[in-house]
Amino acid sequence: MPTDSGVVNLPLSAQLIHLAAAVLLLLSFAMLSQRRLLSLVNLFAGQGAALVGSTVVVAYSTGQHHLYYSAALTLVLKMLVLPYVLHRLIRRLNLQSDTETLVNIPTTMLIGLVVVIFAFGLAQPLSELSSTVTRSTLGIAIAVVMLSFLMMITRHKAISQVIGFLAMENGLFFAATSATYGMPMVVELGIALDVLVGVFIFGIFFFHIRDQFESLDLHLMESLKEE
Amino acid sequence: MSLTGILTQLLGVAVAVVLAPLFLGWVNQCRAWLSNRSAPPLTQPYRLIRKLLHKDAVIADSASPLFRVVPYILFGAMVTAAAIIPSLGTNLPFAVAADAIALVGLFATARVFISLAAMDIGTAFGSMGARREMMVGFLAEPALLMVVFTASLICGSTALPTIADTLAGRSLAIYPSLAFAGVAFLMVLLAENARIPIDNPSTHLELTMIHEAMVLEYSARHLALIEWTSALKLFNYVCIGFALFLPWGLARGEENPLALLWALPLLVLKLLLAGAGLALIETVSAKLRIFRAPEFLAMAFMLAVLGLLVRLLLGS
Amino acid sequence: MELLILLGLPLFGAALMALVGERRWAPEVNVLVSLATFVAGCALTARVIADGPMLVWNEQFFVDPFNVFLVALTAFISLTTSLFSRTYMRIEEHHGKLSQRRLRLYHSMFQLFMFTMLLALLTNNMGILWVAMEAATLSTVLLVSLYRTKASLEAAWKYFILCGVGIAQALFGTILLYFAAEKVLGGDGMSALLWTHLNAVKGQLEVSVLSISFVFLLVGYGTKVGLAPLHNWLPDAHAEGPTPVSAVLSGLLLNVALYAVIRCKILVEGSIRSKLPGHMLMAFGLTSVVVAAFLLWRQKDVKRLFAYSSIEHMGIITFAFGMGGPVANFAALLHMTVHSLTKSAIFFAVGHASQKTGTQLIERIRGLLVLSPTVGWGLMLGALAILGMPPFGVFASEFLILTTAMRDHPWATPVLLLALGVAFGAIFSRVQPMVFGEPSGQPLPHSPSLVPVFAHLALVLMLGLWIPPFLAQWYRLAAALIG
């Protein structure tokens, strides 16, 4: 992490935020390597928790009140609703594990590592500019976004792709809070709404796809192509 | 245009029309002698024409009006050609109307019409003859044009009388380009007038003939005109040769009519020599297969172009 | 006021349709709503012509020359599309491809889509812009998968995932933008996301942040524009959705996405004072043109064919915007207009054609001219227009673009021309046998509605020969704005 040098003389809040950030990164790595769908969902919920934590800390330490709302929003949406929905879906569609990843796990890990380094390098100049206590976590936010991107690329099952997508949203949200003390409320609401609707549409989709393809395996969805 | 001019003009045409069959007869006589045959009388062509004129014309059922018009057109074309060519004198008022290129065009017209007439009946031989005639034509015509060009480059004019006039005026000089052109012209002459080695004027062996195949269906006065025309054509060609290569002795410019009296015997002399030479060539050479003909003519064409190039390179 | 109506109507329409969308008279209502929207759009346009650009509702919404003509265009095409879909959907229903419930879904989503388009165009807030784009994706996803066939589901899924991911990048870009802006404008309240404010202070924005954020925005919205190599969702979605949807996707969505990209480009270019964003756009544009032009040769499905042609034309427009300068921007805007009109017209014709022949496979569609002269001529003329044949307007814009390219980037001209030639061969060699030759197909239960087709083509023809002064004036102003 870019700010190891000054860890000692950082205020508690900042340390907490760093902690949350580290947890977030750790969780996304875990998701990258996780095969079982249910635990994937749990990890996602964990991400949500970390997110809420960091947001609250930021809100408290900076007195940005609207952040409390967004924290609440996150709590409801990402810790409760979405995991619940996903659990329901997985049960209803009785999906077990995402059998095979396209690239085997260790390789994915290595690539993930490279991606993280790249993200940090990318964030370096930006966090120099940031005035927030949380600036140094911007790199982590980017890393999370890219890791979930990687996860979407490597997964077979529709549902794990969706989870990757949501994880990406988490990364973005984290970036929003860390780089700037959160986006304006309207925007936040809009984003939240979109995510919610999106997930429901995903849900609808799973059933249609299941009806049509008898499975959520994306292998079956490669008929439209140029060859 | 002066009185002398008109006189030269009319005399030239008259001489051509009258002497042409005689010249043909002379050539045939020479050929007979050279091949140890007893020669037909000199006036044989006239007799033939006269006989044909008295006959009753028989025409195929499938003949169209075109078929009947063509002989007159041919005759007209050849006579007009004779009016352009300086056979006796270079002071030809009519020659203003058409230069050497037009002359070549005139020959082409004649060829096209006779070929059309040949196709008109719709017999196998007719169309075959037309095809071969046109084949010979499209190789011989450009060669002739090139020959004329060589001369006109030397003289800076395409009007035959002017060319002849200029050439005759010069002191005797060697023109290598003209030498090339001369050979080419000779070959064209043989080909165009259905002589050996391209065609045999006296053959009726169907598969070898060209000119005869085209006129198979003609009879009586039509045939007479055609025979006359071909005699006239030969005469014209020979006169072109004279005008280009040995123009001496022509009545030049605005000279007095007496010069014509001097020019006429000279012309006859040239004709005698030319006829003999022609007969000699025909006797010593054998007829080519029809598809050797293109090579022969292509050679002529090449020679003519070479003449032109030489003219440009050496300026002589 | 017009603005409120303009935005309110489609929203209301969506709600209404959600309730009564399956009724017999629903299509007519749909048409009426669109008509009203169009009228409101015209009123707004007139207002803007009268008294210039405007900012309303504490600057949350604004209208300037750049978006006003896009608004008018959007409203117009939504009107014609609703007219077209009226008969088209009836026939689909008659063929038993759609149930009542689906029709309801279709109608309400259609109106919702229109709302999101207009919102995206009119909002002054980059955040709202993002929200609207995302909403547009969501509403169209359901439209694409309307038939619930395997192919349509697959297409919708790819569309959803790819555009979702893309749009996420765009969000990140927006965040970075905000991050840079709040230093200058202060984080409190909205102002740091308002385009007008950003534009005012773009000179002071942080360069490194903006360049990075532009990359994210470009990749994000570029995915929706369908720039190669981010285009892969586009042909599938166009080919598998119902034809009216393909028409609005090609005719509107791509434009609006490009509009978003250009808005960002204006800010970024103003800030980092280098040609880099322009060059990125040009690179994307050229790649798209070339890739699409060659892929056209592999198409067997007619709607897919024209989807690729959309990619090609978006590439041309992007390239033109990338070059920048008054002429190129003018040409790009003109090309946006004529492309939307022509392409939607083509999709209308294609829709009826494939209904008549009962297939979208090119080699099975034959002899339209005999089958139904209007459809045949519509398709033929539309194809020729989109191929840049004078006297249609597409040629006018391509002429300007090419000549500008010759001046500013001579190296690019041969590439463009080659691609245009290849595309011509590809499309025309497929359209001609469809239109000409021996017919194959059956009569339709409802007579096709081709008024929209010829209305569009007439407009395009007019733009090729004469551009109304006020329109030219807009284009000029907008071009100046884009810089």
Next chain:
Amino acid sequence: MFESVNLLTGALAVAHGWIAVGVFGLLRPNSVRFVGRFLFPLGALGGIVLAVIALLAIQGPIESVVLPLGLPDLPLHARLDPLSAFFLFLLGSASAGISIFGAGYFREGEGTAPGLLCLQFHVFLGSMALVLMADDAYGFMVSWETMALSSYFLVTTQHRIPEIRRAGFLYLLLAHLGAISILLCFGVLQGGSWQFTFDAMRQAQLSPAWASVAFGLAVVGFGAKAGLVPLHVWLPEAHPAAPSPVSALMSGVMLKTAIYGVLRVSLDLLHQPLWWWGAAVLALGLFTALYGVVFAAVQTDMKRLLAYSSIENIGIIFAGIGLTLLFHAFDMQALAGLSLAATLYHCLNHAFFKSLLFLATGSVLHATHERSLGKLGGLMHRMPWVAWLALIGTLAIAGLPPLNGFVSEWLLLQSFLFTPEIPQPFANMLVPLGAAALALTAALAAYVMVKFYGVIFLGRMREPQLAQAQDCGWLERLGLLWLAAGCIVLGLVPSFVLRQLGHVDAFLLGAAGEAHADGIWLLAPISSHRASYVPIVFLLGASVVVTLSVWITKGIYHGHIRRSAAWDCGYPLQTPRMQDTAEGFGYPVRHIFEPFFRMQRKLPSPFDTAPRYRVIVEDWTWFGLYLPVARTVLKTANLIGRLQQGRISVYLLYSFLTLVTLLVIVL
């Protein structure tokens, strides 16, 4: 001044009037009577009016107007100068005959509805007129492509026939590629001014290199329309496909608009040509001419034959242009003027006799429904009008005096003949070969035309059903008569025509370049001493001799005629099948020019029970040029197609990589 403004507006009025006439056709799209008896004659009238206007304008001063149309920054400019006036005259006079013929020709139930056909036909005419009057790149391109488009629809009138569709596609594709090249040419021509009016291009100063580029692009672009080898492949496909009046219009007039374009660019917009342009165009033109005529000789479809002969004539015209440029580059304006006059003259002649012949084939087609030469013959007995009028066209195109074809060839040969004054030795050497090639072409043209006419109209009917053939109607006769009369008049009064062409020379080459006729009847461009030609006197002389000979022979003996079976060396049975077929007639050429062709021969063996002889003659350019290009395109397409295999993860990877790449770039 004032009146010539009127002239320009008049010309524009005619052009738009044509389009209006076309639109009227949509009023009653299916009424042959309305369209044929009313609209087409109206179009013909327009043609005559246009010709008259052009004739007045050809010596008049240059006039131009700006129309309130076009792009905001580039309104349409129109201009009427001697060059455009000449080509407008060509368009008007030729199209008048064709329209009248078309009035009688188009019938019910042949592909497109008459009304629509009328629209396309007159839009075609109008756009050609606008091409000739356009004075800015945009207007030119628009009318140019409109012309291509309308003619394309005319070609594909009977689109149910696959070959016709193929032909149409090929035609439009090549036309479009040509247009692209022309567009590029204009882009170069404006030379940094970024004004796309022709005036700006005249002002522009180009370096020799750029000028050469522009010239090359122009030759390619317009050559594609004119049918310059190897861009000619569409021509023999499209002409047989189109209805005959359309083929006539395309071959007779449309090809000339391409010539107009080349002249406009090379002599008007570009100032000082380089000598090697002339040499190159000369060589290209002569090759095209030879190529065209040789292929024409072996065709078995009468309209294909005419199409190839159009290629030949275009070659001759291009040779003339090349010669003009050569002289112009060496500043020998008088000779340049002569060869330019010859070129233009040939354009005019070709417009007349080629249209005449195409229309004649149209009548034959209507009468017999047969296009293959192998099944025609003997039509002179059934269709005397068409036959005799076609004979005039045949003699004219074969370049025989005293018809018009000969005059232009005569002029061209004259200008060839006086080339050796060129200071450039290489060009000097080129010329005699050029002259030879031209002579050879002319002679071969005669061969081709004898084949054409003889096989169609002469001989005996090769198929029994030909006996039912009917001669054409009066409107068609009128059209044919108009064109035939044109051939004769143009042949007989060359000095008058040349005097008109002198104005064009003077406009393009300066006063020094004006071609003189020297005298009212006498045609002696350089001096009567050098060369002279008086067709009238010539014709008089010949006809006097002919009449005399007729009179005398008849006088000597009454002209009794007996009819009987053909003699044919006494062969007993002769069927019409024994006549030379088209293949047979073409055999010598096929034999002599073998390397030109790509032939597939199937010779019968002595053991065949049913011996068959088959020969297919194909065009090398197809296999050498076009198919390879097509293959490359498809290969590339497949290669790119590989990138898109339908796997969503891969697509995500693409966007991921794009993102990363761009980020790396900006960092």
